[in-house]
Each structure stands twice: as C-alpha cells, then as structure tokens.
Amino acid sequence: MSDEIEWWDYDDAAEMAAAVAGDIGFVIESAIDARGGCVIALSGGKTPLPIYEKLAATKLDWKRVTIIPTDERIVPLGDPLSNITAIGKAFLPKGARVIPIVSEAAKDYRAAGKAADARLGDLHWPLDLCLLGVGADGHTASIFPGPDFDEAINGPRERRALGVMPDPLPPEAPVARVTLSRAAIVSAKALMIAVTGDAKRKVIEAAIKQGPSSSYPIGRVLADAELPVDIHWSPA
Numbered sequence: 001m002s003d004e005i006e007w008w009d010y011d012d013a014a015e016m017a018a019a020v021a022g023d024i025g026f027v028i029e030s031a032i033d034a035r036g037g038c039v040i041a042l043s044g045g046k047t048p049l050p051i052y053e054k055l056a057a058t059k060l061d062w063k064r065v066t067i068i069p070t071d072e073r074i075v076p077l078g079d080p081l082s083n084i085t086a087i088g089k090a091f092l093p094k095g096a097r098v099i100p101i102v103s104e105a106a107k108d109y110r111a112a113g114k115a116a117d118a119r120l121g122d123l124h125w126p127l128d129l130c131l132l133g134v135g136a137d138g139h140t141a142s143i144f145p146g147p148d149f150d151e152a153i154n155g156p157r158e159r160r161a162l163g164v165m166p167d168p169l170p171p172e173a174p175v176a177r178v179t180l181s182r183a184a185i186v187s188a189k190a191l192m193i194a195v196t197g198d199a200k201r202k203v204i205e206a207a208i209k210q211g212p213s214s215s216y217p218i219g220r221v222l223a224d225a226e227l228p229v230d231i232h233w234s235p236a
C-alpha cells in the first residue's frame with residue numbers, strides 16, 4: 001500500500017476539473033520534456049468529462065500525447081456507453097493519438113481482452129499517468145467482482161489488459177468490458193483518482209481501511225500501489 005494517499009477536496013466539479021486538468025497537464029509536459037512523448041490512461045464514465053474539457057483547452061504539444069482508456073465497455077464506437085468515444089471527442093480535435101482498446105471484430109469478451117493486451121504492447125510502458133474513476137459499487141477501471149476478478153487483480157504482471165464480465169452487471173452500463181489489469185494500473189508513474197459525491201467517498205475510505213483484502217476493487221488496487229496516490233473529490 002502506498003504510504004501516501006492524499007485527498008484533495010474541492011467546492012464543486014468545476015473547481016476539481018481545473019485542478020486535475022492542471023496536474024495532468026503538468027505530467028504531460030514533464031514527460032514530453034523528458035523523452036519527447038507521453039502515454040496516459042484516462043477513465044471513462046461521466047465524472048471526468050469536465051476535467052477532459054478543461055484539459056483539452058490547455059496549450060500542450062498534443063501531437064506527442066497518446067491516450068488510452070483505463071477500460072472500455074464492449075459496444076460499438078459512437079455508442080453513448082463507449083468510453084473512448086467520449087475521450088476522443090475531447091482530444092482528437094487537439095491532435096492527440098487516441099487509441100481504442102476494443103475492436104468491433106472481437107469474437108467474445110475474453111478474445112477482446114487478449115486483442116487489447118496485444119495492441120497495448122506497442123505503446124511505451126509504464127504509463128506516464130493513470131487517472132482512475134470509481135463506481136458507487138467500488139469498481140475501478142472495469143475491475144468488477146465476477147469470473148475475471150482474480151485475473152484482473154492477480155494475473156501475470158505482464159498482462160496489461162483483459163476481458164471482464166461483471167457479475168452482477170452494473171445497471172448504468174450492463175455490458176462486458178475490457179480493462180487495464182491492476183498490474184498495469186499500479187505501474188503508472190503517476191496515479192490519480194477523481195470522484196464526486198459522499199457515497200463514493202465513503203466507499204473509498206472503507207476500501208482503504210480494509211487494506212489488501214478489501215472487498216472493493218478500488219481497495220485492492222490501492223493496496224498494491226507503491227507511489228503516492230492523489231484522490232480528488234468534490235461533493236457533486
């Protein structure tokens with residue numbers, strides 16, 4: 001478990017968006033200065049959208065930035081549930097390289113996970129940054145309870161992505177997923193979480209208290225993190 005998990009509290013989502021976008025922008029600039037490029041993973045769902053709007057408005061050398069989603073719902077590109085579609089809307093116009101991790105050709109969710117893992121092998125690892133979200137049920141990226149949970153948490157460290165069938169399926173997006181593995185997430189050089197609302201805060205606090213045997217996926221990820229983790233929170 002990282003010795004340093006720091007909470008950053010904001011008055012509202014707009015204030016949080018400005019602060020998190022500033023932090024991500026700093027990581028991107030530093031990576032470009034250091035090695036001429038940057039690879040980041042951004043969470044899906046609705047919470048981070050104001051952050052992406054702010055970040056996309058930041059003057060950066062976007063052509064040197066590669067963005068992957070932390071996880072993807074297995075739906076066609078353009079579907080309202082597609083994480084990469086929302087991320088692409090924000091960053092493709094800036095010239096960033098936005099890489100989907102799910103191809104419509106995948107036969108089943110496990111094959112989709114294997115294809116994503118192979119595709120991710122072409123990128124520069126470890127990630128310069130991973131921004132995670134957390135669901136009200138304590139899932140993070142698409143690490144959910146179910147038949148693939150153990151592999152997502154304890155699979156071989158070189159496995160960066162895998163297919164996941166959440167059980168139970170989350171009502172807000174009841175579909176199979178592809179997710180970064182815990183190993184890929186915690187190897188990132190910078191790890192941040194952005195969440196809103198009291199319920200998610202309580203879940204994360206409980207998960208941290210439970211430690212390495214946490215019943216929540218976010219607890220299992222945080223328990224394996226070695227670098228400091230910033231948790232950004234606003235009430236709504």
Ligand SMILES: O=C1O[C@H](COP(=O)(O)O)[C@@H](O)[C@H](O)[C@H]1O
Binds near residue numbers: 071073
């Ligand atoms: O399904 C997902 O949910 C989480 C949380 O999403 P939010 O809309 O409650 O912010 C998200 O982090 C993940 O990437 C997504 O696929």
